[in-house]
Amino acid sequence: MNKNELIKLLKECGAIKFGRFVLTSGAVSDYYIDIKKASTNPNVLKKIASEMSVYTEGYDILAGMELGAVPLVVALSLETNIPFVIIRKEKREHGTSKQIEGDEVKNKRVLIIEDVTTSGGSVIKSINTIRQNQGIADEVLVIVDRESGAEKKLQNLDVNFIPLLSVSDILKN
Secondary structure, three states: OOHHHHHHHHHHOOOEEEEEEEOOOOOEEEEEEOHHHHHOOHHHHHHHHHHHHOOOOOOOEEEEEOOOOHHHHHHHHHHHOOOEEEEOOOOOOOOOOOOEEOOOOOOOEEEEEEEEEOOOHHHHHHHHHHHHOOOEEEEEEEEEEOOOOHHHHHHHOOOEEEEEEEHHHHHOO
16 A cells, blocks of 8 residues: 555545644644544554554564554554554553553564654653563654654654654645
C-alpha cells in the first residue's frame, strides 16, 4: 500500500477530521488525526497492521502504550506472531504494581508502536519505561507524525523514528 492509499483509507473511515481541536500536548489544531476511528474498524486495522509488519524484522517484542496504541500492537502481533506488551501510563499501585503488562522485556529488542506523535511526550515515556526495565528500545513506528518535534526528540535519545505518514502527506492530499 502506498501513502496515498493509506491516506484515502484514513479519510474514508473518518480518522481525519477538520475543525478546532485541543491536542494532548495542549496545542490547538485545525485538524485532528483520530487513529482510534481507524483502529476500531477491523478492515482498516488489518491493512494498517499489514503495512506496519514490514518494519518488524529482528524484534523480540512489540510495545504500545494504553490506550491508542493497544489495538495497533495487538493487530500487529497477530499479523507477525511477535509477542506484545502494553505499557501503562502510570505504574499500578495495587496488585502486581506493574507498568508493563505481558512478558519481560529485559535484554529483548522492543519495537514501540504509536498511533500519532506530536511533541513525542507519550512515546518518550514508553521508551523510558522499556529502558528502565532493561529492554532495548531503539525504534518507534508511528502511523502519523504531526511533525511537531517528536522526530528530533527521538533522535536525541538515539531512537530511529519511522512514520508511515506525516501530516504534510495528509494535508497535501
